[in-house]
Amino acid sequence: QVHLVESGGGVVQPGGSLRLSCAASGFTFSTYGMHWVRQAPGQGLEWLTFIWYDGSTKFYAGSVKGRFTISRDNSKNTLYLQMNSLRPEDTAVYYCVKAGPNWNDVWNAFDIWGQGTMVTVSS
Amino acid sequence: QSALTQPPSASGSPGQSVTISCTGSSSDVGGYNYVSWYQQHPGKAPKLMIYEVNKRPSGVPDRFSGSKSGNTASLTVSGLQAEDEGDYYCSSYAGSNKGVFGGGTKLTVL
Numbered sequence: 195q196v197h198l199v200e201s202g203g204g205v206v207q208p209g210g211s212l213r214l215s216c217a218a219s220g221f222t223f224s225t226y227g228m229h230w231v232r233q234a235p236g237q238g239l240e241w242l243t244f245i246w247y248d249g250s251t252k253f254y255a256g257s258v259k260g261r262f263t264i265s266r267d268n269s270k271n272t273l274y275l276q277m278n279s280l281r282p283e284d285t286a287v288y289y290c291v292k293a294g295p296n297w298n299d300v301w302n303a304f305d306i307w308g309q310g311t312m313v314t315v316s317s
Numbered sequence: 318q319s320a321l322t323q324p325p326s327a328s329g330s331p332g333q334s335v336t337i338s339c340t341g342s343s344s345d346v347g348g349y350n351y352v353s354w355y356q357q358h359p360g361k362a363p364k365l366m367i368y369e370v371n372k373r374p375s376g377v378p379d380r381f382s383g384s385k386s387g388n389t390a391s392l393t394v395s396g397l398q399a400e401d402e403g404d405y406y407c408s409s410y411a412g413s414n415k416g417v418f419g420g421g422t423k424l425t426v427l
Binding site: 228231238239240241244255256289293294295300301302303304305306307308309310 | 320349351353355362363365366368369374406408409410414415416417418419420421
């Protein structure tokens with residue numbers, strides 16, 4: 195069974211940093227691209243960033259480019275999101291999402307979602 | 318990228334059909350067949366319902382169907398059931414290696 199489990203969320207002050215992790219299981223993690231998507235409280239979904247299966251290519255939304263960095267460790271089946279210079283408007287649930295349904299897909303579907311981890315940026 | 322436009326709410330009685338629209342532009346919805354739809358129940362993660370405009374993942378009932386005309390995509394839920402109630406989001410590739418979601422539609426089963 196495909197499973198994604200995020201961790202690392204919490205409360206951080208404006209200007210601070212946080213690193214989120216996403217542990218993957220039930221599929222060959224090293225052959226699929228991965229996204230991060232967030233959802234502010236009571237709001238809609240926002241795509242943030244994507245990383246190719248081998249980490250060679252990364253895409254970012256303008257709202258996080260230069261502040262957030264996506265990475266992966268295929269030996270540990272884990273996806274990461276390093277978040278720096280955090281702002282109150284970054285407060286949201288952050289979801290780790292598998293790209294699919296096929297190994298070389300990027301935008302075809304956000305086909306498996308983790309349960310999300312909450313990040314609160316507040317002083 | 319501006320969010321895709323969805324109606325804030327939609328409703329229907331059990332057994333009826335309801336259609337939710339998702340309007341973008343020629344730079345996103347109209348330019349690519351990478352439109353997908355997600356169902357979200359309160360406090361839960363989104364679930365993929367439709368991808369590549371009109372394809373259903375295994376396990377999704379065939380009551381759910383998708384289509385696209387020009388810059389507008391649509392999700393139709395036929396034979397509404399109580400468990401279909403929730404929030405629905407569309408998504409599209411927006412070019413330049415970016416993705417975009419709609420603002421979401423709250424579906425109520427009366």
